[in-house]
Amino acid sequence: MKLRTIFYGLTSGLLLGLSSCSLNYEPLDTYSDVTEGVTSDGTKIVFKDKAAVESHLTTLYNQMRDRQEHWYVDLLLISDSHSDNAYAGTTGAEVVPFENNSIEGSNSVLERDWNRYLEDVARANKLICNIDLVTDNSLTTAERAQYKAEAKIFRAMVMFDMVRLWGDFPVITTVADDITSENIDEVYPQYFPKQNTELEAYQQIEKDLLDAVLYAPDNTPGNKTLFSKSVARTLLAKIYAEKPLRDYTKVIQYCDEVKADGFDLVDDFSDLFGMNAAGTDAKMRNTKESILEAQFTSGAGNWCTWMFGSDLVNWNNNFTWAKWVTPSRDLISAFKQEGDEVRFKESIVYYDCNWSNYYPSDNYPFMYKCRSANSSIIKYRYADVLLLKAEALIMQDTPDLEGAADIIDEVRDRAKLGALPTSVRSNKNVLLNALLKERRLELAFEGQRWFDLVRLDKVEEVMNAVYSKDSGRKAQIYTFDKNSYRLPIPQSVIDANDKIHQNPGY
Structure with a gap:
């Protein structure tokens, strides 16, 4: 029985x-x-x-x-x-x-x-x-x-x-x-x-x-919520960049196939995470850059916004306690040193709040890529894929540094930043570090940074150094x-x- x-x-x-x-x-x-x-x-x-x-x-x-x-x-x-x-x-x-x-x-x-x-x-x-x-x-x-x-x-x-x-x-x-x-x-x-x-x-x-x-299903420009062929190709590009299955030829192949599916960078970075002119809804959904996203509309809202900041369509909703994932001084400094105002203002916002855990309460920074209950969550987007192709071009057996630099410049151009100098474009290690910085600024608060450091064996180099140069970070417990x-x-x-x-x- x-x-x-x-x-x-x-x-x-x-x-x-x-x-x-x-x-x-x-x-x-x-x-x-x-x-x-x-x-x-x-x-x-x-x-x-x-x-x-x-x-x-x-x-x-x-x-x-x-x-x-x-x-x-x-x-x-x-x-x-x-x-x-x-x-x-x-x-x-x-x-x-x-x-x-x-x-x-x-x-x-x-x-x-x-x-x-x-x-x-x-x-x-x-x-x-x-x-x-x-x-x-x-x-x-x-x-x-x-x-x-x-x-x-x-x-x-x-x-x-x-x-x-x-x-x-x-x-x-x-x-x-x-x-x-x-x-x-x-x-x-x-x-x-x-x-x-x-x-x-x-x-x-x-x-x-x-x-x-x-x-x-094929990529559907009007519905980026689907588990489509393009999502599969994006994931294939990602897994072939990881150490266990590493094959940079396949990374490039699947990045190119995602491009062939009709994806491209949006012209205006704010189209990805911004609000409409009235401040009542997401500015855009289903952009040509978005590969997979979760969408939320009035009545079926995205509660995650109040984990990270204030809900712009309901300002006082749960804005009484300290939020997760507070932008670091090191990241803010990286944006400023690069002169990257375009991505900075779409990634980080300052509010007056009731706590001062890391910054003065009257000028406190918050993660800004999930800013309202109507904001979409973009799981995968084309800028990530494009920069992954640049990584493969740098790391493959016969590097194509110029090709990789051109891709990085394409992403930088949207952020109104200048082209990489010759001294960066011609040196593999220097270009790889430039790529990592570009991914950091482009994809901040999108679930990428730690995994980038792991994939490229940069954890010890980056993380053991940050505690001494970031005055706001809590003391390191383990190396x-x-x-x-x-x-x-x-x-x-x-x-x-x-x-x-x-x-x-x-």
């Missing part, structure tokens, strides 16, 4: 991440979160028809709009406050360690993120593993292929975040079976999966994306070293599964 309760001590995130189902089962003759009944021979029906499949696909897309805490808010804390771009912002014990480099496996932010990412994987797996079993003939072969491709892009995107954070983690691509008294020895291990290597994770991401790029390139796996995960091992240095 079915076991009614088992392993109650497991976290809900682990359960959903592994099985997308509850272990607290009655006989499967009614609807539940993972089944829509059973056939006469006892086979579970996960999706009874096309409408059920499409409803679940909508659920995947809703993760972008409704669950921003881990893939956006927390990722900015890691990418910017754990780099030289920002301070933690608050005095909370869960966020300060990202600024002073004292992160441990007990950190509640990382525990939340691990569990929620695995929940996302489980939702994708539910569709990928079951769509071909749907007997509704109105669900065509082409639709099955497309919906599965969209789910694979979502899964790849989630796993890409996970592998860059933790390195080795369980790469789960199946839905665990129900446990019964008859199969417990066989099924039990499915709920406690092994820890795959970083390379295995990247190989699965690559496989998902290569499958998906064949069948995903950055090679072990710092991965974050600690949550201790609660290790306690629940003896197949999971902590990353070195924690």
